[in-house]
Amino acid sequence: MNGSTKMPDRMMLWVDAVGSYLVCRSEEVTVGQPATGGPAPDVPILGDLSRRHAVIRREGETYSLEALRQVRVDGKVVTSTAPLWDGSTIELGGAVRMRFRKPHPLSATARLEFVSPHRTQPSTNGVLLMADACILGPSSTSHVVTPQWQHEVVLFRTGDELACRTSADIKIDGRAKPAARCTLKPGSRIEGDEFAFSLEPLAQNE
Numbered sequence: 560m561n562g563s564t565k566m567p568d569r570m571m572l573w574v575d576a577v578g579s580y581l582v583c584r585s586e587e588v589t590v591g592q593p594a595t596g597g598p599a600p601d602v603p604i605l606g607d608l609s610r611r612h613a614v615i616r617r618e619g620e621t622y623s624l625e626a627l628r629q630v631r632v633d634g635k636v637v638t639s640t641a642p643l644w645d646g647s648t649i650e651l652g653g654a655v656r657m658r659f660r661k662p663h664p665l666s667a668t669a670r671l672e673f674v675s676p677h678r679t680q681p682s683t684n685g686v687l688l689m690a691d692a693c694i695l696g697p698s699s700t701s702h703v704v705t706p707q708w709q710h711e712v713v714l715f716r717t718g719d720e721l722a723c724r725t726s727a728d729i730k731i732d733g734r735a736k737p738a739a740r741c742t743l744k745p746g747s748r749i750e751g752d753e754f755a756f757s758l759e760p761l762a763q764n765e
Contacts, residue, residue, distance in 0.1 A: 564744050566721040567760045569601060575755040577705050578684035586617045588688065593680045602686055606655040606677045613651060617690060620667045624649065648674065663700045668693050670702055691716060708754050727751040
């Protein structure tokens with residue numbers, strides 16, 4: 560691992576005993592079918608979709624979806640763009656269905672949950688559209704709900720870097736850290752007495 564702390568726009572968040580999440584930090588993400596021999600969408604879904612099927616944009620605290628191919632939001636056909644609200648159902652093509660969630664009232668970060676049996680490539684439990692911060696913890700308002708944890712862990716942006724904060728004693732990449740702000744590196748593993756997770760960078764076409 561090199562010494563750079565700059566985080567890429569796309570990462571895999573692996574949470575032990577909970578699952579994996581695709582993290583997208585850009586304000587604009589493309590959704591579509593995985594591609595070979597060319598640029599892949601930011602959110603590649605294994606399904607009967609176009610390579611660029613839709614675009615999700617974040618502007619401040621709000622999100623919208625631009626339809627490039629057949630899309631419905633809450634059952635209504637989208638011919639251009641449509642706003643996304645907490646609980647909105649997104650239907651891509653004729654079968655891929657996801658739910659848009661914005662669970663925490665003080666964070667613009669959102670989560671895409673699969674309603675249909677489709678998954679991303681590589682397979683994940685969901686997609687995190689990370690804005691300012693991402694909360695992992697036992698509360699239902701967390702972006703990643705971890706029922707067995709006693710403490711919350713907050714991942715937050717500081718420019719191109721990513722840091723974490725928690726009240727628990729933690730180790731980062733095997734080294735003990737104080738329960739305060741800690742800057743993470745691509746590939747970092749964070750461990751506490753009751754939890755462990757890691758961040759793995761993804762190439763643009765993975």
